[in-house]
Amino acid sequence: MALINEHYLKLGANYLFADIAKRVNVYKATHTDARVISLGIGDVTQPLAPAVVEAMHRAVDDLGSSERFHGYGPEQGYLWLREAIVRNDFLPRGIHLDASEVFVNDGAKSDTGNIGELIRWDNSMAVTDPIYPVYVDSNVMNGRAGTCNEQGEWSNVVYLPCTEANGFVPQVPDRRVDMIYLCYPNNPTGTTISKDELRKWVNYALRNDAIIFYDAAYQAYIQDDDVPHSIYEIRGARKCAIELRSYSKTAGFTGVRCGYTVVPKELTASTMDGSRRVALNPMWNRRQCTKFNGTSYVSQRAAEATYSPDGRKQVAESIGYYMENARMMRQTLADAGLRVYGGENAPYLWVRTPDGKGSWQFFEELLYGAQVVCTPGVGFGPSGEGFVRFTAFGNRADCEEALDRIRKYI
Amino acid sequence: MALINEHYLKLGANYLFADIAKRVNVYKATHTDARVISLGIGDVTQPLAPAVVEAMHRAVDDLGSSERFHGYGPEQGYLWLREAIVRNDFLPRGIHLDASEVFVNDGAKSDTGNIGELIRWDNSMAVTDPIYPVYVDSNVMNGRAGTCNEQGEWSNVVYLPCTEANGFVPQVPDRRVDMIYLCYPNNPTGTTISKDELRKWVNYALRNDAIIFYDAAYQAYIQDDDVPHSIYEIRGARKCAIELRSYSKTAGFTGVRCGYTVVPKELTASTMDGSRRVALNPMWNRRQCTKFNGTSYVSQRAAEATYSPDGRKQVAESIGYYMENARMMRQTLADAGLRVYGGENAPYLWVRTPDGKGSWQFFEELLYGAQVVCTPGVGFGPSGEGFVRFTAFGNRADCEEALDRIRKYI
Numbered sequence: 001m002a003l004i005n006e007h008y009l010k011l012g013a014n015y016l017f018a019d020i021a022k023r024v025n026v027y028k029a030t031h032t033d034a035r036v037i038s039l040g041i042g043d044v045t046q047p048l049a050p051a052v053v054e055a056m057h058r059a060v061d062d063l064g065s066s067e068r069f070h071g072y073g074p075e076q077g078y079l080w081l082r083e084a085i086v087r088n089d090f091l092p093r094g095i096h097l098d099a100s101e102v103f104v105n106d107g108a109k110s111d112t113g114n115i116g117e118l119i120r121w122d123n124s125m126a127v128t129d130p131i132y133p134v135y136v137d138s139n140v141m142n143g144r145a146g147t148c149n150e151q152g153e154w155s156n157v158v159y160l161p162c163t164e165a166n167g168f169v170p171q172v173p174d175r176r177v178d179m180i181y182l183c184y185p186n187n188p189t190g191t192t193i194s195k196d197e198l199r200k201w202v203n204y205a206l207r208n209d210a211i212i213f214y215d216a217a218y219q220a221y222i223q224d225d226d227v228p229h230s231i232y233e234i235r236g237a238r239k240c241a242i243e244l245r246s247y248s249k250t251a252g253f254t255g256v257r258c259g260y261t262v263v264p265k266e267l268t269a270s271t272m273d274g275s276r277r278v279a280l281n282p283m284w285n286r287r288q289c290t291k292f293n294g295t296s297y298v299s300q301r302a303a304e305a306t307y308s309p310d311g312r313k314q315v316a317e318s319i320g321y322y323m324e325n326a327r328m329m330r331q332t333l334a335d336a337g338l339r340v341y342g343g344e345n346a347p348y349l350w351v352r353t354p355d356g357k358g359s360w361q362f363f364e365e366l367l368y369g370a371q372v373v374c375t376p377g378v379g380f381g382p383s384g385e386g387f388v389r390f391t392a393f394g395n396r397a398d399c400e401e402a403l404d405r406i407r408k409y410i
Numbered sequence: 411m412a413l414i415n416e417h418y419l420k421l422g423a424n425y426l427f428a429d430i431a432k433r434v435n436v437y438k439a440t441h442t443d444a445r446v447i448s449l450g451i452g453d454v455t456q457p458l459a460p461a462v463v464e465a466m467h468r469a470v471d472d473l474g475s476s477e478r479f480h481g482y483g484p485e486q487g488y489l490w491l492r493e494a495i496v497r498n499d500f501l502p503r504g505i506h507l508d509a510s511e512v513f514v515n516d517g518a519k520s521d522t523g524n525i526g527e528l529i530r531w532d533n534s535m536a537v538t539d540p541i542y543p544v545y546v547d548s549n550v551m552n553g554r555a556g557t558c559n560e561q562g563e564w565s566n567v568v569y570l571p572c573t574e575a576n577g578f579v580p581q582v583p584d585r586r587v588d589m590i591y592l593c594y595p596n597n598p599t600g601t602t603i604s605k606d607e608l609r610k611w612v613n614y615a616l617r618n619d620a621i622i623f624y625d626a627a628y629q630a631y632i633q634d635d636d637v638p639h640s641i642y643e644i645r646g647a648r649k650c651a652i653e654l655r656s657y658s659k660t661a662g663f664t665g666v667r668c669g670y671t672v673v674p675k676e677l678t679a680s681t682m683d684g685s686r687r688v689a690l691n692p693m694w695n696r697r698q699c700t701k702f703n704g705t706s707y708v709s710q711r712a713a714e715a716t717y718s719p720d721g722r723k724q725v726a727e728s729i730g731y732y733m734e735n736a737r738m739m740r741q742t743l744a745d746a747g748l749r750v751y752g753g754e755n756a757p758y759l760w761v762r763t764p765d766g767k768g769s770w771q772f773f774e775e776l777l778y779g780a781q782v783v784c785t786p787g788v789g790f791g792p793s794g795e796g797f798v799r800f801t802a803f804g805n806r807a808d809c810e811e812a813l814d815r816i817r818k819y820i
Contacts, residue, residue, distance in 0.1 A: 001619040002588040002679040003530040004688045008696060009681075015699035043481040053474035056708070057467060063665060064463035066805075071453040071664040106516050106667070106706070113701025114524075117551065120413040137700045141527065178412040209411040248703075254481040255473060255707040257516070269412040271419075278414045286418060289425035290547045291523025293658075296516070296706050297665040298466070395476075 007143045016133050016379040017041050020363075027367050037402040039329075039390045040373035042187065042347070044252040045398075046321060048302070049314030052251065055305030059298040073294040076285065077104025077260065081300045085260060088307045089245070095232040101264050101281060103288055104303070106295045108217050108246035108259040113138040114291075115213065115242060115261065116179070118283050119269065123178035126158035128170045130188055130380030130387070132215070135181040151382050161383045162189060164352070168341065169197060172204045180205065182231075183215035185222060188380045188389040189350040190342015192227045198234050205240035211269060211280075212241040217259075220250040220319055222345045238264040242280070249347065251306045251315045258299040322347050325399045326392035332403040333390075336410050347392040350377070354410065362388055370405040417553045426543050426789040427451050430773075437777050447812040449739075449800045450783035452597065452757070454662040455808075456731060458712070459724030462661065465715030469708040483704040486695065487514025487670065491710045495670060498717045499655070505642040511674050511691060513698055514713070516705045518627050518656035518669040523548040524701075525623065525652060525671065526589070528693050529679065533588035536568035538580045540598055540790030540797070542625070545591040561792050571793045572599060574762070578751065579607060582614045590615065592641075593625035595632060598790045598799040599760040600752015602637045608644050615650035621679060621690075622651040627669075630660040630729055632755045648674040652690070659757065661716045661725045668709040732757050735809045736802035742813040743800075746820050757802040760787070764820065772798055780815040 012019075020040055028036060048056075062068035076082065082099040090097050105111045112134050121142050127135050136157060139145045146155030153159060158177050160170035168191040173180075182201060184193040205212050214231040222229055231237045246259035253259075263284045268277040305311045326343040333340045339352035351374075353362040359376035366372045366388075377387030394402065422429075430450055438446060458466075472478040486492065492509040500507050515521045522544050531552050537545050546567060549555045556565030563569060568587050570580035578601040583590075592611060594603040615622050624641040632639055641647045656669035663669075673694045678687040715721045736753040743750045749762035761784075763772040769786035776782045776798075787797030804812065 001586070001684075002621045003533055003682055004679045004690070004693065005528055005530055006681055008528070008693050009688070011696060015696065018699055041482070045479065045481065047476050047479045048473045050474065053470055056470040056473070060463055060466040060470060060708075063458045063466070064460065066457050069455065069457045069665075071455065071662075072451070073665060107703045109703040110520075110701060118415055118418070120415055123413055134700055141697065141700070176411070211412045252481075254703075255479075255483060257703065257706040269414045271416055272413055274411075278419070280414070283414065283418050286421060286425065287551065289428055290544055290551070291520060293517045293519040293664075293667065296667040296709050298470075298708055299706050 007141055010148055011137060011140050020373065020375065024367065024373055034371045036371045036373060037394065037398045038373040039394055039402055040375045042249070042391045042393060043254050044249065044393050045395050046252055046318050048252055049311055049318065051308050051311035051314055052302045052305045055301045056298050059301035063297065070297045073297055073300070075289045075292055075294050077295060078300050081304050084304050084307045090230065090232065093229060093233055095230060097262060098265070101262055103261045103263065103284060104295050104300060105259050105261060106257040107248055108215065108244045109134060111261045112215065112244055116142060116144065117287060118280055119179060119211065124156055124158065125179040126160055126173050126177040127181045129159040129161050129382060130377055130384030131181065132183055132187050133380065153382055159382065163383055172200050176208045178210050180210055180212045182212055185218040185346035187218065188348055188375065188377065188384065190346035190348035192222065192345045195226070195228050195233065198228055198231060202231070202234045202237045202240060206236050209270065210240065214241050214243045216243055217246040218249055218346050221323065221347050223323065224345055227345055238266045240267065242267065247303050247306060252318060253302065256299050256302050258295055258303045322392045325394060325396065329390060329392060329399065329403060332407060336407050343392065349390040349392070351388050351390060353386050353388060356386065359385055359388055366406065366409070370409040372402045372405055417551055420558055421547060421550050430783065430785060434777065434783055444781045446781045446783060447804070447808045448783040449804055449812055450785045452659070452801045452803060453664050454659065454803045455805050456662055456728050458662055459721055459728065461718050461721035461724055462712050462715045465711045466708050469711035473707065480707045483707055483710070485699045485702055485704050487512070487705060488710050491714050494714050494717045500640065500642065503639060503643055505640060507672060508675070511672055513671045513673065513694060514705050514710060515669050515671060516667040517658055518625065518654045519544060521671045522625065522654055526552060526554065527697060528690055529589060529621065534566055534568065535589040536570055536583050536587040537591045539569040539571050539792060540787055540794030541591065542593055542597050543790065563792055569792065573793055582610050586618045588620050590620055590622045591625070592622055595628040595756035597628065598758055598785065598787065598794065600756035600758035602632065602755045605636065605638050605643065608638055608641060612641070612644045612647045612650060616646050619680065620650065624651050624653045626653055627656040628659055628756050631733065631757050633733065634755055637755055648676045650677065652677065657713050657716060662728060663712065666709050666712050668705055668713045732802045735804060735806065739800060739802060739809065739813060742817060746817050753802065759800040759802065761798050761800060763796050763798060766796065769795055769798055776816065780819040782812045782815055
């Protein structure tokens with residue numbers, strides 16, 4: 001008799017953003033005239049860079065040509081893309097990676113969800129709180145997270161609160177954990193981590209033989225020179241950290257689907273009996289060769305084009321556009337009397353709800369009162385209660401109108 | 411201390427096709443003048459249909475336009491594609507699916523590898539033997555397969571031999587199993603299953619509360635009218651079967667990456683204590699929403715175009731081209747005195763090695779003696795020993811030359 005994986009039953013029925021979409025749809029169905037503006041889900045709105053569009057057209061023509069047709073590519077991604085990544089995203093920061101340490105994927109979410117497969121299911125984990133739900137949900141599915149209490153906290157997860165009180169700087173755990181998820185610039189708070197703080201984490205991981213899963217999906221939004229773009233800027237990180245990156249937010253690839261994961265060759269973990277250290281790079285390679293067939297050739301050519309001189313310039317312009325949104329949002333919301341964090345090195349603003357309102361309550365008020373969608377902070381974890389997240393990914397005009405409506409509503 | 415998932419250590423270091431590629435590279439490095447022709451890996455060679463190329467160009471232009479830009483699509487795939495699938499791939503065969511039962515993916519390999527997550531890790535499984543390695547390898551990774559003996563058989567896997575003796579028709583197991591992988595038209599043997607035989611499996615699954623994972627990636631190659639294209643042609647299959655499909659072989663999408671999985675709403679499995687039946691469709695939906703972010707918009711538009719009048723015609727021509735290769739290969743290899751199976755409703759030929767040679771031995775002989783790459787049958791499972799697989803996906807000229815070389819060599 002087939003039995004289900006009962007860990008799934010512990011999860012809420014809906015993924016956070018599906019839940020929000022449902023509520024927005026209920027509103028729209030009952031208010032058919034309203035024009036709802038979303039500053040909720042972190043989806044880009046600006047078209048792809050012309051250099052990327054051009055590269056994609058060329059790639060499509062390749063696939064339509066007998067001479068230049070491309071079938072299965074390497075599961076790890078084409079070497080020309082992996083070499084461009086090494087050369088452009090890491091070498092200028094003094095980080096030397098080998099192309100075989102880079103695994104191209106169809107966007108960071110897949111690998112973020114799947115990479116935990118390499119580690120024993122009962123290893124303990126820590127997450128900063130609030131946090132991107134995939135880190136926890138994917139570990140609920142394989143049983144690692146344990147059981148959930150009424151506050152939404154999982155028994156086998158160590159939560160590292162990021163609050164106004166600690167300036168959103170999480171403290172290194174006071175006990176041993178085996179796996180740590182970090183995301184900087186942070187989703188959802190939009191805050192960053194300094195090199196000194198990041199060094200504490202690397203040292204903790206080295207000391208405790210833990211692995212850090214470092215989500216750097218938003219690194220392209222960093223404006224300040226002293227904020228690290230990669231965990232490999234910290235000495236020793238190659239021995240303890242996997243880094244996840246994406247073109248989704250860097251170059252507007254949310255519909256194109258391309259990202260990559262770095263698994264350094266020095267990174268090892270132990271067998272249960274402690275008799276053997278095993279390198280994770282060949283394990284991940286085996287996983288990808290077995291359960292993945294590479295990313296679309298067209299998407300890989302698109303990613304490559306972001307590194308061309310024109311591509312770089314155009315991508316930077318698009319990031320500048322969103323960061324101008326963020327600047328405007330910070331100012332307007334602060335002027336309206338709200339407490340605002342983030343938005344300086346990240347496309348996210350983390351905003352305290354007024355009058356101690358709950359996240360979902362303020363979400364509903366903004367939806368029904370201003371026809372603006374935000375993301376309830378508590379959806380990202382217990383410490384997110386009393387906050388909402390706004391994204392800077394809107395069109396300028398939408399963004400301006402949404403701010404105007406929020407100002408009037410508040 | 412982070413511990414690895416030790417199930418990975420039970421696997422051979424290389425995925426079968428990576429292993430073959432390595433051996434071919436060794437040959438090429440030591441024989442730099444040789445022109446090696448591959449009839450090994452099942453990768454297509456013909457360019458995409460013009461209607462598909464046109465649709466992809468339009469999709470790329472959409473992504474470059476402010477008005478028609480597409481960011482994140484639904485994790486399940488765009489409704490226009492799922493509706494086209496329901497209408498074109500199932501309705502004409504009398505199968506009524508709802509679009510919410512179809513999950514678009516980046517090619518069948520990902521879902522084939524991941525879908526087992528929904529089922530308890532210790533459920534038992536059966537596979538026909540020989541078989542596509544992903545079915546077993548992905549279950550080794552989560553511990554379900556048990557341990558491996560010297561014949562390459564896993565302790566918790568029931569093997570259902572498909573041999574010359576039984577005409578490659580596997581017998582329904584004589585004991586209870588919880589999960590069954592079936593692939594028809596079959597990879598690697600190129601044989602098909604009749605409706606009567608398939609009905610036995612559906613009835614077995616219903617009787618034993620088992621789930622069938624039905625891989626129909628090659629259904630487009632079926633030429634005979636009475637061979638089933640979908641397991642849902644069998645009454646009751648909606649209650650016990652998940653079907654996996656792909657555009658890779660149907661429309662040459664190995665580099666484009668698009669496929670889909672059908673999880674019917676009636677399909678349920680039990681909780682451990684037997685107190686509750688749980689539908690797998692919302693579970694898979696939750697999985698995809700958490701660990702997948704949808705397939706490239708361009709790839710989905712490409713898939714949609716295969717259903718246009720021009721697209722259908724062009725795709726059929728391309729399949730006809732490969733099936734003419736298969737016909738030619740069947741005849742030449744049989745004329746050369748080899749025993750040949752498959753290749754009539756499938757792009758694969760399953761060929762008995764001469765003089766009782768081992769699969770790898772004959773593979774090496776063909777590589778070194780005729781510079782032709784095939785796939786050693788034993789790589790697909792113990793019952794594949796003494797066979798090799800040829801694919802009909804080559805260019806006509808390459809295919810003809812390869813046959814000529816094989817004839818001369820033998």
